[in-house]
Amino acid sequence: MLTMKxxxxxxxxxxxxxxxxxxxxxxxxxxxxxxxxxxxxxxxQDSELSLQYGLRPGIGLAAPQINVLKRMIxxxxxxxxxxxxxxxxxxxxxxxHSVEKAYLTSGEGCLSxxxxxxxxxxxxxxxxxxxxxxxGKEIKIRLKGLPAIVFQHEIDxxxxxxxxxxxxxxxxxxxxDNAIAIER
Ligand code: UDB
Ligand code: ZN
Numbered sequence: 017m018l019t020m021k022x023x024x025x026x027x028x029x030x031x032x033x034x035x036x037x038x039x040x041x042x043x044x045x046x047x048x049x050x051x052x053x054x055x056x057x058x059x060x061q062d063s064e065l066s067l068q069y070g071l072r073p074g075i076g077l078a079a080p081q082i083n084v085l086k087r088m089i090x091x092x093x094x095x096x097x098x099x100x101x102x103x104x105x106x107x108x109x110x111x112x113h114s115v116e117k118a119y120l121t122s123g124e125g126c127l128s129x130x131x132x133x134x135x136x137x138x139x140x141x142x143x144x145x146x147x148x149x150x151x152g153k154e155i156k157i158r159l160k161g162l163p164a165i166v167f168q169h170e171i172d173x174x175x176x177x178x179x180x181x182x183x184x185x186x187x188x189x190x191x192x193d194n195a196i197a198i199e200r
Pocket of ligand 1: 072073074075076077078081120124125126127128162165166169170173200
């Protein structure tokens with residue numbers, strides 16, 4: 017089981033590397049790593065387990081955050097209507113995105129970043145993501161709202177990109193043109 021000890025923190029060079037594609041069909045080893053990413057986010061949202069193991073409650077996790085430089089992500093999050101988006105994907109890819117942007121009014125954080133870094137993080141409002149699930153089946157998901165933000169944040173980790181790279185350092189709360197504000 018993964019815990020916070022397994023999650024590398026900001027400043028670790030692996031967080032700035034581009035992760036490699038997973039060779040499919042995935043090995044048992046890679047499947048086991050991907051399962052552990054999903055298990056972390058699920059366990060971390062369980063109040064008893066998070067307390068017992070000191071897990072910071074997360075809604076997404078990418079393999080580079082546990083120092084595995086392979087293209088694997090897990091997301092476990094509900095949208096504003098309460099529908100659950102629970103996915104563990106190999107080689108996720110944004111196939112298309114809206115012109116319109118979106119941002120969380122409270123900004124973003126990261127399980128790999130211990131400090132609070134304020135500011136708006138511009139994302140695409142809607143994305144279509146393709147990937148392969150644990151059974152090797154190709155998955156295509158249309159996303160908006162918080163789930164769209166989470167997938168973009170996790171896929172960025174596969175490319176060595178951190179959320180604060182997008183924050184305007186001279187004006188962190190600068191108005192983002194053509195963007196939907198997502199309150200949380
Ligand atoms: C998170 N959680 O898991 F809008 F109910 C963050 C942490 C870093 C604060 C734990 C989070 O944003 N929860 C949340 C957000 C809402 C509504 C709600 C719960 N991540 C995952 C991460 O670091 N993955 O690499 C950071 C998120 C920031 C935006 C998307 C992912
Ligand atoms: Zn993150």
